[in-house]
Amino acid sequence: MSNSVNQPKFNRVPKVTFDFWLIKLMAVTMGETAADYLGVNLGLGLTKTSLLMAGVLVVALWFQFRQKKYVPWSYWLAVVLISIVGTLVTDNLVDNFGVPLLVTTVVFTVALAATFALWYYSEKTLSIHSIFTNSREAYYWLAILFTFALGTAAGDLVAEQFGLGYMATGILFGMMICSLSIGYFFLGLDAILGFWLVYILTRPLGASFGDFLSQPYQYGGLALGTIITSVLFLSAIAAIVAYMSITHEGEELAS
């Protein structure tokens, strides 16, 4: 297909809109509660559950790479699964392999920095508006994976090490996100830097929110349980994805 060169190239990932952040936040909330549910109730143990869900994620990413443009269902399916797998992997490293949260936080920070360095070195840009080749898309998803793992580790570190509980943890990360938003809108914070920082920080914010909804009254939660919380958020995500598919919101040509 030599004429494909002349066709307009689509950006394979969505524009960053209000709905983008809304659905991202719901995806991480759901990722946290769904990972808890699967880890406890599937009865396979954390390691087998992690491997199983990683397998499902690989299939979802295969679909996503085949689209060659932004298609809401496949993109957000991959994000939801990365959220679940990222949580399971971090839990597994901490619970089963006894790796301290401080170590996982540092390791994932270095891995994320290395991903950005390689991405910039090979593509000369970190723009999320020009993801139109397989290699750029691979860097994009690798960065997403590490932001989820880092967000999980950093959030758990703050909550457990400093004994903050999910309410206080949620407030803390919410304040950081507000501060970075002010920086982006009023103080000239770089769009790409701001995007990735907020992308990391929404992970612990959403996770705290998920724990708050699902945990028992006795511990300050709303006692919805992991199933109801997960199903509630999955339905809301599905509704917004359907809306996005109809309105074509978030689609753009690669710049």
Add this chain to the structure above:
Amino acid sequence: MPELFKGSIISVQSPCQLIVRMDCYKARLESGMKQFLLALFLIAVPVAAFTGFEMKFGSAPAAAAGTASLGDLSALKAIITDVQSIADKGDMVAAEKRIRDFENDWDVATKSLRGLNKDYWGHVDDAADAALKDLRASKPDPASVKASLAVLMDELNDPSKAP
């Protein structure tokens, strides 16, 4: 001919371009540093405000010192008391069935309890695992079931000591 012409222009221009490029890199590095410091500042301000507030009004210090208790565990203890009396009668199948309620409640509360005190949670969790293992043996041994349930009860009464 055009190639040669083009080449000569490049060779004339290149030193100049090099200087421009150095300036360009320098400017980029400077703006990168500025951006990094701005981001650091934007994160540090809410963290400082939050820490100040927590230190003044919050309950974080007790938890950080590692002596925060796991709170009220009476509901869990009541189940284990039940399991003990059933096991004492020798009905290990019923005892195993009843301890599943404990297992479920314990799993559901894991996140909260671990947030309260990770070490204490670990002590009780180890004792619970041992009791479950004994009750789920292909032929549960009454003596070891009794012993591991007693250890679990001790842990629930005082999670600070290792089982």
